[in-house]
Amino acid sequence: MSDILEPSPPVLPTEPPPVKKKSRWGRYVLYALATLGVLAILLVVAAFYKANKGPVLVKIDETASIDESMTRNYGKYSPEKKGWVYVDENNQPFLVRVIQQARIEAVGASDELYFAVSGTGLGASQSSFYGVFQIRSDGKGGDGLVEISDPHRYDSPVPVTPERVRFEALSENTWAWVIKTQDATNPKQDRVSVNNVMLAPHGDTIAVLANFKASAESDPGDCAQANAEHESWQKQMKQYENLPENASDEDVMSAEALSDNEPRRCERVRWSYTTAPVVSAQPGPLTVSVKGSQYGVPVEGKTWKVMFDSKAFVYNVPAELIPD
Incomplete structure (x- = not known):
């Protein structure tokens, strides 16, 4: 009978195999890619948030906006006179007051403020004027406002x-x-x-x-008499319709005076x-x-x-x- 042989144990090396060192540049590349990935995600989230948030809808404070606009255009407010005292380029004083205002509110849109003012001459002045204003968002996406206005219109003795x-x-x-x-x-x-x-x-x-x-x-009073006076005036005007170039100064002045004094007729x-x-x-x-x-x-x-x-x-x- 043959002897059973035991397997011989493997011969182990006396020194461990050399370990390959990983490249430091590889780690840097991985870190950079990870950072870029995070930034990209943040940018996408920010863009999504901004798109869904939409523009800033401006809400206008009527009292503050009107006071600021009136002071800038017409000067200081007078509590005693209950209006703004405005002095024009001819040093003529006016008392200016707000005579109409309305704030337009719309769903999904910024407010718009509209108001009109009337200026009445102070002292001996017989003149007056009016102005119109719109205050709205400046359209830049924030809460800024812009004024569209025509502050001085009309010259009349009758205030608006x-x-x-x-x-x-x-x-x-x-x-x-x-x-x-x-x-x-x-x-x-x-x-x-x-x-x-x-x-x-x-x-x-x-x-x-x-x-x-x-x-x-x-x-003018009696309508029939007024019509007769006007008809007479028209006949006189025809005499001056075709004045020659060498017409006398007296004729020119008479024609102008007649033209400026047309008789009134009844009208309502x-x-x-x-x-x-x-x-x-x-x-x-x-x-x-x-x-x-x-x-x-x-x-x-x-x-x-x-x-x-x-x-x-x-x-x-x-x-x-x-x-x-």
């Missing part, structure tokens, strides 16, 4: 009062003031005419959308208007109608449809409605 201002929507994004201006006070002494001036913000300016008649009144006319319903982003037409009496007889009833020119941003007012 609150009841002479209408503020109404013309379209989905156009609000306008309709301000009645008056040139005299006593129809027994002068022809008193009132006109409608329609204004609205347009870009960075205040645009005049329309200027059309509102009323005319004159009461009213033009009323309505705006179209708001149905789109463009203003609709105005409907204007007339009634009353002129030169002693009733005026012929008539209605005009005044269309809006979106390119020029004005209403095409017909000649019959343009103020004299």
Whole structure:
């Protein structure tokens, strides 16, 4: 019988094999890639947050905004006079007050503030003016505001009062003031005419959308006699219609004096208007109608449809409605 041989144990090396050193640059690359990955994730999260957050919607403090604008445009507020005391370039003092204000709030949009002011001459002055203002977001994504305004319009002895201002929507994004201006006070002494001036913000300016008649009144007394005097005046005017170039100074002065003194006739006319319903982003037409009496007889009833020119941003007012 053969002997069973035990397996011999393996011969182990007396020294361990050399260990390969890892490259230090490899670790740096891995660290850099990891850092870039984290930054990319943060940028994506920030962009997503910003996109979902949307622009800052500005809420306007009416009192603070109006006070700041009025002080900047017209000077200091006078508690005693209850208005802002403004001195113009001719050193003429005026008392300026706010006669209309409205804050427009819309869902998902910043506030817009609209207000109108009236300046009345102090002391011996018989002049007055008005101004219109819009305050809105500056559109830069923050809470900054910008003012669009026309602070000085109109020179008349008759101040604009609150009841002479209408503020109404013309379209989905156009609000306008309709301000009645008056040139005299006593129809027994002068022809008193009132006109409608329609204004609205347009870009960075205040645009005049329309200027059309509102009323005319004159009461010289007996209408038949007034008509006869006017007819006589017309006959005299025809004598000066075609003055020769070598006309005497006396004839020229007489013609000018006659032209400046046209006799008044009886007149009591009213033009009323309505705006179209708001149905789109463009203003609709105005409907204007007339009634009353002129030169002693009733005026012929008539209605005009005044269309809006979106390119020029004005209403095409017909000649019959343009103020004299």
